[in-house]
Amino acid sequence: MTDDLTAQTSTEPNELFKEHNANDNRKMRRIIAEDPEWNLMTVPLLSELCTKAIVENFRTHPRHDELPPKYRKKVLQAIPTNLPLSITSSLVTYQDYWERCCRAKWRVCDVTKFGNDWKRMYFERDLKFLIENFVPNKSDISKINEILRLGAEFIIKLDIQQLLPPVELEKKEFNLDNEEEEEDDRDEIKEKYECDHFDFNQVIPFLHKLEEIKLVYGVRDCGMNFEWQLFDFTKKDCQSLSKCLAQCSYLKSLHLNWSKIDDDKIRLFICQILNHPSLIELDLSHNLISDRGCRAIGKLLNGHSKLETLNLCNNQIRAQGGQAIAHALTKNSTLKFLDFRLNRLGDEGGQAIAKALSKNSTLIRLNLASNNLSEPTAILIASVIPQNKTLKYLDLSSNRLGTDGGKQIQEAIQENQSLLELDLRLTETGQESEYIINKVLKKNFENERLIRIDNENLKNKALNRTYSHIF
Numbered sequence: 001m002t003d004d005l006t007a008q009t010s011t012e013p014n015e016l017f018k019e020h021n022a023n024d025n026r027k028m029r030r031i032i033a034e035d036p037e038w039n040l041m042t043v044p045l046l047s048e049l050c051t052k053a054i055v056e057n058f059r060t061h062p063r064h065d066e067l068p069p070k071y072r073k074k075v076l077q078a079i080p081t082n083l084p085l086s087i088t089s090s091l092v093t094y095q096d097y098w099e100r101c102c103r104a105k106w107r108v109c110d111v112t113k114f115g116n117d118w119k120r121m122y123f124e125r126d127l128k129f130l131i132e133n134f135v136p137n138k139s140d141i142s143k144i145n146e147i148l149r150l151g152a153e154f155i156i157k158l159d160i161q162q163l164l165p166p167v168e169l170e171k172k173e174f175n176l177d178n179e180e181e182e183e184d185d186r187d188e189i190k191e192k193y194e195c196d197h198f199d200f201n202q203v204i205p206f207l208h209k210l211e212e213i214k215l216v217y218g219v220r221d222c223g224m225n226f227e228w229q230l231f232d233f234t235k236k237d238c239q240s241l242s243k244c245l246a247q248c249s250y251l252k253s254l255h256l257n258w259s260k261i262d263d264d265k266i267r268l269f270i271c272q273i274l275n276h277p278s279l280i281e282l283d284l285s286h287n288l289i290s291d292r293g294c295r296a297i298g299k300l301l302n303g304h305s306k307l308e309t310l311n312l313c314n315n316q317i318r319a320q321g322g323q324a325i326a327h328a329l330t331k332n333s334t335l336k337f338l339d340f341r342l343n344r345l346g347d348e349g350g351q352a353i354a355k356a357l358s359k360n361s362t363l364i365r366l367n368l369a370s371n372n373l374s375e376p377t378a379i380l381i382a383s384v385i386p387q388n389k390t391l392k393y394l395d396l397s398s399n400r401l402g403t404d405g406g407k408q409i410q411e412a413i414q415e416n417q418s419l420l421e422l423d424l425r426l427t428e429t430g431q432e433s434e435y436i437i438n439k440v441l442k443k444n445f446e447n448e449r450l451i452r453i454d455n456e457n458l459k460n461k462a463l464n465r466t467y468s469h470i471f
Helices: 002-019 046-056 069-078 085-091 095-105 118-132 142-154 183-193 235-246 263-273 291-301 319-329 346-357 375-384 402-413 431-466
Strands: 157-160 212-215 253-256 281-283 309-311 337-339 365-367 393-395 421-423
Touching: 046 069, 069 095, 085 142, 095 118, 118 142, 118 157, 235 263, 263 291, 291 319, 319 346, 346 375, 375 402, 402 431, 421 431
Parallel strands: 157 212, 212 253, 253 281, 281 309, 309 337, 337 365, 365 393, 393 421
Antiparallel strands: none
């Protein structure tokens, strides 16, 4: 009896296990679904299905304004970046979408250069690409017109680093080796080879919020096809550009660099912008401007403009040009920054600028580096330093001022409390003079910092008194 019970109890667990084979995954039956996309997930929410349908049909039915903010954000995060601008330009203001568009189109995206606005960055860089690759008399301007029609209100700056000439230039063969060839024929050759670039009258009048323009009339990466005519700022270019800039009433900053602008063209250009209502920065560095051009620029400074920054770096300005600018400085009351680096002022031009500093009361930064200045200019600058109370930054580097000039500046700067920086590198003024000058400058800088802190504290106290009744 006992043996029967033992046998029965030993067999019962095995039988029970066999009855519940479903507990064993290895022996459980598997169902192969006919739908390969079938899974065990729950049915999606109706709101998700609607969001997905809106995204899939956004190209034909671009609607998202009526959605709640939560689902509108989901739609804008999911729509593709290759939608036509005619749909997205006015409808989509969501910055994350335009960030996706920018990153899909360009590898390097520094939005800080565009006021941290991705939409502005997209339209400005798109227009930049179209203009830089536009070939006159060949390229289709319809794409540029579309960008202007859809995104003109978002474009604040134009930064054009290349302007292409026409592909086929009109030529006339002449024998340049013939010594008896007349000058008229040479001038005719030059005119025949002259080529005009993109006409900005097709763009700038439509950009009503344009504040900054940077232009380079030249070709990048031309390689073995290099020709000087590719870098010419022609007379027609000058006329068309200056006329449309004169009508651009919101323009604040203009940069025309590396464009071979000579005296005749700058005089023509200045005549058009002489009374510009809003231009405060003009950069004409790395051109061919000399003394005649400086006289025209002097007229611009002589009470006819609101310029605060003027950059004439790396031109061909000599003594007479420096004297023309110096004369304008004595009457100007707006200019704060003047850059004369890499010119040929000499002592005559340098002394004229120094004399102007005794009458000018607005200039804050002056750069006279690499202008072939010597001891006479240093002595005159030293006599002006104690009188001038507004100049804070002065660069005299790469000029042979000599030890005597350095001592004169050393004595003068001890009577000045406004100058914060004075660059005397490569001037042969002597280490002792430079050490004493730098010591005085550090003292001036510290005093300036303390004054600035006191002014901020006074402003904060005034604000607290103004709003104290609210609290």
